[in-house]
Amino acid sequence: MLVVEAKLKNGSSEQYQRLNEAIKTAQFVRNKCVRYWMDNKGTTRNDLQKLCAVLAKDSTTPWVNKLNSQARQSSADRAWAAIARFYLKCHDSSIKKKGFPKFKKYSRSVEYKITGYKLSDDRKQITFTDGFKAGTFDLWCSQKALVYYSSQQIRRLRVVRRADGYYCQFLIDYERQEKHEFTGSVVGIDLGLKEFYTDSNGNTVENPHFLKKTARRLRKAQRKLSKRFKKGQKQSNNYHKQRQKVAKLHLKVSRQRKDRAIKDALALVQSHDLVVYEALQVSNLVKNHKLAKSISDASWYQFTQWVNYFAKIHKITCIAVPPQFTTIDCSVCGAKVHKTLSTRTHICPDCKTVLDRDFNAAINILKKGLKYLGEYLNGTVGHTGTDPNDWGESDLWIFNRDVEDLSRLVEPVISRSDSGRIPR
Numbered sequence: 001m002l003v004v005e006a007k008l009k010n011g012s013s014e015q016y017q018r019l020n021e022a023i024k025t026a027q028f029v030r031n032k033c034v035r036y037w038m039d040n041k042g043t044t045r046n047d048l049q050k051l052c053a054v055l056a057k058d059s060t061t062p063w064v065n066k067l068n069s070q071a072r073q074s075s076a077d078r079a080w081a082a083i084a085r086f087y088l089k090c091h092d093s094s095i096k097k098k099g100f101p102k103f104k105k106y107s108r109s110v111e112y113k114i115t116g117y118k119l120s121d122d123r124k125q126i127t128f129t130d131g132f133k134a135g136t137f138d139l140w141c142s143q144k145a146l147v148y149y150s151s152q153q154i155r156r157l158r159v160v161r162r163a164d165g166y167y168c169q170f171l172i173d174y175e176r177q178e179k180h181e182f183t184g185s186v187v188g189i190d191l192g193l194k195e196f197y198t199d200s201n202g203n204t205v206e207n208p209h210f211l212k213k214t215a216r217r218l219r220k221a222q223r224k225l226s227k228r229f230k231k232g233q234k235q236s237n238n239y240h241k242q243r244q245k246v247a248k249l250h251l252k253v254s255r256q257r258k259d260r261a262i263k264d265a266l267a268l269v270q271s272h273d274l275v276v277y278e279a280l281q282v283s284n285l286v287k288n289h290k291l292a293k294s295i296s297d298a299s300w301y302q303f304t305q306w307v308n309y310f311a312k313i314h315k316i317t318c319i320a321v322p323p324q325f326t327t328i329d330c331s332v333c334g335a336k337v338h339k340t341l342s343t344r345t346h347i348c349p350d351c352k353t354v355l356d357r358d359f360n361a362a363i364n365i366l367k368k369g370l371k372y373l374g375e376y377l378n379g380t381v382g383h384t385g386t387d388p389n390d391w392g393e394s395d396l397w398i399f400n401r402d403v404e405d406l407s408r409l410v411e412p413v414i415s416r417s418d419s420g421r422i423p424r
């Protein structure tokens with residue numbers, strides 16, 4: 001599946017207002033479904049679908065009938081997804097937060113399936129045809145990507161409201177596949193604060209610090225906003241104008257982050273056949289307040305998600321290893337060298353290796369990943385247990401199906417790691 005996003009342009013303010021009403025109605029249906037589930041024990045997904053039809057016929061809520069019937073069903077499905085997620089978590093005792101389904105207050109999107117809208121033949125315009133009669137908008141889409149897909153391939157359409165306007169997301173039934181030449185190149189990466197990541201060859205990718213750059217402007221805008229806030233009163237137009245400005249700044253940062261994550265992840269996947277990274281539990285790290293801002297700024301999680309995505313379409317392998325000991329171990333002799341957060345250099349008292357802290361960690365991460373892959377190929381995963389370092393499971397995503405290629409990945413590096421490393 002592929003998502004293509006296009007901005008909805010050149011509509012009148014009334015047209016956008018109608019889209020907004022459709023979004024609000026979708027939220028209304030979803031919340032009604034959650035309410036129904038709370039009040040009626042043993043509610044099933046099917047019951048919620050039936051509830052949609054009842055709501056549409058209800059004369060006290062005439063606007064529900066305006067929303068396309070499939071969009072109403074999608075809203076019920078969304079409610080059900082939240083309920084199903086909750087049930088799943090209830091069965092898992094290791095998860096503390098169960099996520100009881102909540103009512104939505106600030107929903108930003110409505111989802112259509114295949115009816116309720118019409119695309120023009122040249123794919124440059126879209127017309128919404130359901131009861132809200134939002135009418136025709138121009139589609140502005142940077143890659144002009146929509147022309148390549150038939151309307152049968154468009155499975156769903158989501159209208160999303162953002163700080164700078166309304167967007168359409170097309171969910172397209174298409175498996176993206178890229179050519180990838182197997183070279184046997186493997187890499188471990190250590191995600192960090194100083195550098196965005198350091199790889200096991202000693203290369204670094206700098207941290208962009210988008211938030212820091214925009215932070216000044218954001219702080220100023222935020223200050224203005226709180227000055228305009230009136231407690232316990234209806235907020236003024238000026239307040240809402242400023243609120244929009246702040247939201248746009250946040251949007252800018254999140255777009256820059258996403259862009260950067262995509263570019264870095266793609267470059268990494270294109271030039272390697274195996275990528276190993278640390279499975280960082282960002283939510284735990286963010287609790288450390290001194291680091292919180294820069295950690296969420298670095299957006300490691302988003303980056304690793306993109307690495308996985310590109311690994312799939314390039315048919316390579318990636319492994320997320322548990323982070324224990326990767327910074328402490330000496331990557332040459334395996335001795336434990338304890339460090340504080342501020343120790344930037346790894347100096348081994350046993351084998352006298354001197355390495356950059358992150359470089360040392362990246363090599364350890366790669367080793368851990370290769371060990372895991374080796375065990376996986378031998379069918380011994382989970383059978384070891386004698387190694388005190390071996391706690392926590394790795395996550396393995398193998399997308400290249402050639403087992404021979406995989407064993408070629410594991411072998412050369414075992415000899416390489418014996419040869420030791422030249423300190424930088």
Ligand SMILES: [Zn+2]
Pocket residue numbers: 330331332333334335348349350351352353
């Ligand atoms: Zn050592």
